[in-house]
Amino acid sequence: MTQKEAQEVVVENMKKWQKIENGAIAICSSVLEKTDHPILRFVMETIIRDSQNHYNLQGMIVSSMTEKPMTIQPEDVMAVWDEIEKHNAMEKETVKLAQESLAALKDSKHLAAQKYLLEYLLIDEAKHDKMLENLEMIKNGLYPGN
Ligand SMILES: [Fe+2]
Ligand SMILES: [Fe+2]
Incomplete structure (x- = not known):
């Protein structure tokens, strides 16, 4: 093609x-x-x-x-990387908080609503984490097509 x-x-x-x-x-x-x-x-x-x-x-x-x-170039990401890195650490912390909370509720009954919402939060925070990880790959010139 x-x-x-x-x-x-x-x-x-x-x-x-x-x-x-x-x-x-x-x-x-x-x-x-x-x-x-x-x-x-x-x-x-x-x-x-x-x-x-x-x-x-x-x-x-x-x-x-x-x-x-x-286009997006390594320099574009580098220009804001210090700020992103701080945020990145926080995103990782939120994933841990969600995982710990879900683990705590694992055997609980009658908490399907809370589990459902925590599950959503975990997926969303993991997504933020992944988005930032991919930016880091662009910054390092490791992203396919860059
Ligand atoms: Fe959609
Ligand atoms: Fe987040």
Whole structure:
């Protein structure tokens, strides 16, 4: 596949994906009208916010391949790395707090709500950690394609 063909595949996929994000927002909005449960409302509101975020990111990927080229270089990350590194240590600490809390609740009964929310938090914090790890790889010139 040529570079141009590869970009066309990505652009087409991002546009299809944006339609799915809009569908997810519509479904979650209709669920919101039917429930007062705080956890269900939290899940729907979170998916709506994430879907809006994803939609914008997909648009950013499209425009970076069709209108305005975009790159990220080791120097871009290096310029803010001291701050990121401090934050990185905190992200690792939050993952530990979530894991410890879940371990403490492992044998508890009647705490499914709390376990569910802690599980969500753990996944989200692990994601932040991974995002920063990948930035570190870019900084070190180890990221594929850089
Ligand atoms: Fe999404
Ligand atoms: Fe975080």
